[in-house]
Amino acid sequence: MHSSIQSPTAVPAGRDGNGDLYKKIVWRLIPFLCFCYLAAYLDRINVGFAKLQMLDHLQWSETAYGLGAGLFFLGYILFEVPSNLILERVGAKLWIARIMITWGILSGLTMFVTTPTQFYILRFVLGAAEAGFLPGVLYYLTLWFPTYRRGKIIALFMIGLPLSSVIGGPLSGWIIGHFDHMNGWRGWQWLFLLEAIPSVLLGILTFWALPNNYQSAQWLSKEEKSRLAADLAADDAEGKGVKHSFKDGFFNLKVWMLGGIDFSILLGTYSISFWMPSFIRAAGVQDPFQIGLMTAIPSLAGVAGMLMIGASSDRCRERRWHLIVPLTIGAIALVASTFVAHHAWLTVLAFTVASAVIMGAVPVFFSLPATFLKGTAAATGFALACSLANIAGLVSNSLIGWVTDLTGSGSAALWLFAGSLMVSCLLAYALPAKQVNR
Numbered sequence: 001m002h003s004s005i006q007s008p009t010a011v012p013a014g015r016d017g018n019g020d021l022y023k024k025i026v027w028r029l030i031p032f033l034c035f036c037y038l039a040a041y042l043d044r045i046n047v048g049f050a051k052l053q054m055l056d057h058l059q060w061s062e063t064a065y066g067l068g069a070g071l072f073f074l075g076y077i078l079f080e081v082p083s084n085l086i087l088e089r090v091g092a093k094l095w096i097a098r099i100m101i102t103w104g105i106l107s108g109l110t111m112f113v114t115t116p117t118q119f120y121i122l123r124f125v126l127g128a129a130e131a132g133f134l135p136g137v138l139y140y141l142t143l144w145f146p147t148y149r150r151g152k153i154i155a156l157f158m159i160g161l162p163l164s165s166v167i168g169g170p171l172s173g174w175i176i177g178h179f180d181h182m183n184g185w186r187g188w189q190w191l192f193l194l195e196a197i198p199s200v201l202l203g204i205l206t207f208w209a210l211p212n213n214y215q216s217a218q219w220l221s222k223e224e225k226s227r228l229a230a231d232l233a234a235d236d237a238e239g240k241g242v243k244h245s246f247k248d249g250f251f252n253l254k255v256w257m258l259g260g261i262d263f264s265i266l267l268g269t270y271s272i273s274f275w276m277p278s279f280i281r282a283a284g285v286q287d288p289f290q291i292g293l294m295t296a297i298p299s300l301a302g303v304a305g306m307l308m309i310g311a312s313s314d315r316c317r318e319r320r321w322h323l324i325v326p327l328t329i330g331a332i333a334l335v336a337s338t339f340v341a342h343h344a345w346l347t348v349l350a351f352t353v354a355s356a357v358i359m360g361a362v363p364v365f366f367s368l369p370a371t372f373l374k375g376t377a378a379a380t381g382f383a384l385a386c387s388l389a390n391i392a393g394l395v396s397n398s399l400i401g402w403v404t405d406l407t408g409s410g411s412a413a414l415w416l417f418a419g420s421l422m423v424s425c426l427l428a429y430a431l432p433a434k435q436v437n438r
Contacts, residue, residue, distance in 0.1 A: 018231060021224055025144055028219060030156045032202075032209045033137055036100060037160030039199040040133055041273075042168040043107040043126075046195050048277050049172035050110075050188035052288055057186055060116055062405045068119040073390045075127030080390070083132025084139060084383035088376060091212035092140045095132070100203030102129040108196030111189035135382035138366050143213050144228070146235035147371055148317060155310030155363035162302030162359055165273060165295055168195070173292025187288075255381045257427050258368055259388025261323065264424035265365060266392035267417040268330055268358040272298060272351050275400055279337075279351075283344035294348050298355035305360025313364045319371075322364045323428040326357035331418035333357070338411035358421075368431070 047054075047069055055065055087095040106126045113119045137157065145153050175194055176187035185193075211217040214228050276298065280291050305326070313322040330353075337350035369381040400413045 018227055021227060022145065022149060024220075024224075025214075025228075026153065026156065028217075029141075029144065029210070030153065032205075033157050034160040034163075035198075036096070036202050036206070037134070037137070037157060038164045038167070039202055040100070040103065040130060041161050041164040042195055043103060043130075043199055046107075046168060046172055046191055047110070047123075048273065048275065049169075049176060049288070049292070050191050052188075052277060052281065052291070053176055053180070053186060054188040057188065058114065060119075063402050064116045064119075066400060066402060066404075068116065068123050070395070071120050072123040072127035072130075073392075075124040075129075076131045076390050077127075077387045079128045079131035080135060080387040081380060081383040084135050085376070085380065087132060087136040088139070092136065093206060093210045093212050096136060096140075096210065097203045097206035099130060099133045099136070100199050100206065103133075104196045104199030104203060107199065108193050111185070111192040132383065135386045138369075138382045143232075146231050147367070148235070148314065150367040151310045151314040151319075151363055152307075154366045155306040158363055158366070159303045159306050161269075161362070162299040162306065162355065165299035166303065167296075169277075169292040169295035169299065170289065171195075171292070173288040173290070176288045252377075252381065254431065255369065255384055256388065257431065258365070258381075258385040261424040261427050262365055262385055262389030263392045264327070264417075264420040265358060265361060266389050267396050267420050268334060268354060269362075270392060270396045271334070271400060271414060271417055272355055272358075276351055278404075279341070279347055280344055283342055283347050285344050294344070297348055298352040301352045301356035302359035305356035305358075306363055309357075309360035310363035310367075313367070319364055319368060320428050320431055320433060323361050324425045326361040327421045327425050327428070330354045330358040330361075331421040334414045334418040334421070338414050341411060 047065075051065055051069075054060070055062070083095070083099070103126060106122060106129050110119070110122055110126070113122060138154065141150065141153060141157065172191055172195070175191045178187075179185070179190035179194075180187035182190065214220060214225055217225075220228070276295050277291050280294050285291055285294065309322055309326060313319055316322075333350050333354035337347055337354070340346035340350060366382075369385060396413070396417065399416070403413045
């Protein structure tokens, strides 16, 4: 995309001889981190499938569900910056393991809730436990890859997000239907229990799978470590005006602008992830397994969008228009979905387009903070941008639940989310091109 954009080659001259080194690092780190993100996001969004059975079983309202689903993000927001600062101090291995094990246990305990209050408390604590995972991994990747490689690398890691729906949609639908009433538990209870297990196991494996940094990686030779250090040092030298302190990360206007852009992105992605099963059922599909299969289609499109747009952004060494164009298309697709709400496959088609371009913009977005921040500033900046953005989780879930109870449809909320995406395009355009297009 954007063939008319003239920009430098993705890999600066003299450094492309390290391609084999980066392939080695990718294969050692990215598949494991991708599976971790898949498990994290699955535990975050499986409540959308549990809702298909949970509300009727427990006699809760849409508003109660929306508030509980959203309170996850309140805990996430409050603890994200502190969590990332702790990760920088104690190392990725210990802290990512702690995050995954605690969130897996708490997600599994959701099977025992019987009242909205219990649901609210557990969702809040789950958000606090998971806080810092995504910005922590993004900061961790800056310790291994120079700026000009990060768009594609972040895309490879973050395909765990749409893959969680590709795999989790059909799996969740099957668990709800197949395990219902087994051992006296309902299907939604089995869903929380079974899908929590991978998170705990991956958390334990983290102690063996992740070195804290490249200097402690036993699978890299001294010569490979020297080449990597030279690349990262040259990348730092290229990024003039890069900031390092906590203050530089927290009180940075560009970080707050990025938080606004990601807020809009997450409004769109969460409306798809948390509510698409309900939208499809409202269009006339009742079988949970079929709903699961249909939700996988937009998620597959999200995988393709991430890989293609992330790679294009690296190749062109251009970031702003690789946000503006996809987010504009995503806004149009969300609006279009409101006109076909009673047609299941047209609803899926609209969300497929929206998912491809909105999720496709995500790795481009997350390559931006490290173009002007390093060290503690980068850890703070990633976490602050994610914290501001995750207000969207609280807003989107609560708003759609309230609007659905009030009007019988979530269409009005989707129009609002589309408008927010257009505002984020203006914020992206306002970013300094010379600084972020690296």
